[in-house]
Amino acid sequence: MTAKAAKRRGDERTASAAALLNATAELLSEATNIDVSLNEISQRASVNSAMIKYYFGNKEGLLLALLERDAETAMASLKALSDMDMPAQKKLKIHINGIINAYYKSPYINRLIHYMVESGSPEASRRVAQIFIEPMIEVYRDMVAQGVHEGVLKDVDPGLLYYCLVGAADHIFHAGYSVPATLGIERLDDGIKQRYAELVCDIYLRGLAP
Amino acid sequence: MTAKAAKRRGDERTASAAALLNATAELLSEATNIDVSLNEISQRASVNSAMIKYYFGNKEGLLLALLERDAETAMASLKALSDMDMPAQKKLKIHINGIINAYYKSPYINRLIHYMVESGSPEASRRVAQIFIEPMIEVYRDMVAQGVHEGVLKDVDPGLLYYCLVGAADHIFHAGYSVPATLGIERLDDGIKQRYAELVCDIYLRGLAP
Numbered sequence: 415m416t417a418k419a420a421k422r423r424g425d426e427r428t429a430s431a432a433a434l435l436n437a438t439a440e441l442l443s444e445a446t447n448i449d450v451s452l453n454e455i456s457q458r459a460s461v462n463s464a465m466i467k468y469y470f471g472n473k474e475g476l477l478l479a480l481l482e483r484d485a486e487t488a489m490a491s492l493k494a495l496s497d498m499d500m501p502a503q504k505k506l507k508i509h510i511n512g513i514i515n516a517y518y519k520s521p522y523i524n525r526l527i528h529y530m531v532e533s534g535s536p537e538a539s540r541r542v543a544q545i546f547i548e549p550m551i552e553v554y555r556d557m558v559a560q561g562v563h564e565g566v567l568k569d570v571d572p573g574l575l576y577y578c579l580v581g582a583a584d585h586i587f588h589a590g591y592s593v594p595a596t597l598g599i600e601r602l603d604d605g606i607k608q609r610y611a612e613l614v615c616d617i618y619l620r621g622l623a624p
Numbered sequence: 625m626t627a628k629a630a631k632r633r634g635d636e637r638t639a640s641a642a643a644l645l646n647a648t649a650e651l652l653s654e655a656t657n658i659d660v661s662l663n664e665i666s667q668r669a670s671v672n673s674a675m676i677k678y679y680f681g682n683k684e685g686l687l688l689a690l691l692e693r694d695a696e697t698a699m700a701s702l703k704a705l706s707d708m709d710m711p712a713q714k715k716l717k718i719h720i721n722g723i724i725n726a727y728y729k730s731p732y733i734n735r736l737i738h739y740m741v742e743s744g745s746p747e748a749s750r751r752v753a754q755i756f757i758e759p760m761i762e763v764y765r766d767m768v769a770q771g772v773h774e775g776v777l778k779d780v781d782p783g784l785l786y787y788c789l790v791g792a793a794d795h796i797f798h799a800g801y802s803v804p805a806t807l808g809i810e811r812l813d814d815g816i817k818q819r820y821a822e823l824v825c826d827i828y829l830r831g832l833a834p
């Protein structure tokens with residue numbers, strides 16, 4: 415095989431792997447649980463199901479690769495935000511909007527994290543903590559310290575803040591089935607998501623003031 | 625059978641059903657998911673596993689009965705709180721402490737609600753909305769209206785408030801596996817639960833002030 419042909423072959427492979435990840439993300443977004451079959455995924459991706467084994471080993475490997483891809487994007491923006499020269503309150507506001515948008519776009523993220531941690535292998539569980547939780551706590555620690563220094567935030571435990579903020583941001587999407595009973599609408603849309611983000615920002619920015 | 629014997633037989637049945645519900649609650653509290661087998665439950669309860677079929681029909685029926693029992697207690701206290709002659713802010717504070725204590729004591733509640741709604745029958749899903757979500761929204765509506773009237777709460781959408789408050793109260797227990805990474809402790813205890821409840825109360829009471 416020439417170098418050019420090898421490169422083309424490599425590109426095709428990357429494209430198949432990406433198609434499988436995209437199909438998995440789509441199917442998980444449409445579903446209310448993580449019971450998506452490898453067959454459905456390969457059909458949606460128009461990629462032979464043997465390729466899942468080839469690229470990812472098994473379903474756990476595929477789901478972990480999807481989480482890693484999502485985490486990479488999310489944590490890169492979070493780190494960039496944290497490093498910006500900007501008041502802590504503004505960072506917090508951008509961060510709250512950012513996680514609400516992420517859960518709105520990919521409502522499967524926390525469902526998948528819980529699944530990997532509760533039913534996955536110990537390595538998968540450790541990996542999830544490494545790629546999602548540890549970088550977030552790091553940023554929360556910096557953000558709270560900066561806000562305390564600026565005199566705009568109370569000195570709260572960053573770990574406890576993490577739970578009540580992520581829980582608040584996530585629950586409406588995680589518990590989307592209950593929307594008819596709570597809000598009297600069929601399903602969540604951009605308008606509700608926006609109103610929700612404004613409410614959460616308002617509660618947390620004022621609630622965390624010294 | 626004499627009336628006395630029939631009553632004794634009835635009491636024994638009720639005791640077996642209660643033992644099965646208690647065993648299920650215990651096993652679910654110890655587990656990180658809802659994969660608890662009927663065998664484990666009947667062994668823990670020291671009740672023949674055929675009795676599960678007799679009393680509850682199947683596993684879904686047993687889990688639904690457990691949720692109904694938990695909901696009955698929780699919703700009765702919530703309704704009593706709502707009806708009390710007490711300022712809205714104090715009601716909100718007692719309510720926040722109440723749900724955090726409930727999730728701490730029975731961390732399986734929201735996991736079970738999600739499971740019933742996502743994987744259960746349509747009837748189970750409707751029943752869960754009826755017993756948990758509708759009564760809570762009703763109380764949130766009254767509490768917000770009272771607080772607005774007293775001039776101590778902003779006029780927020782009770783449905784949106786429900787999600788961000790329940791999410792905040794629940795996530796630390798739902799995501800208990802992450803506690804070593806976030807808080808540097810092995811597992812949640814009374815002290816952390818108390819500090820968490822104080823933080824959530826403080827954020828929401830100040831964050832919801834007009």
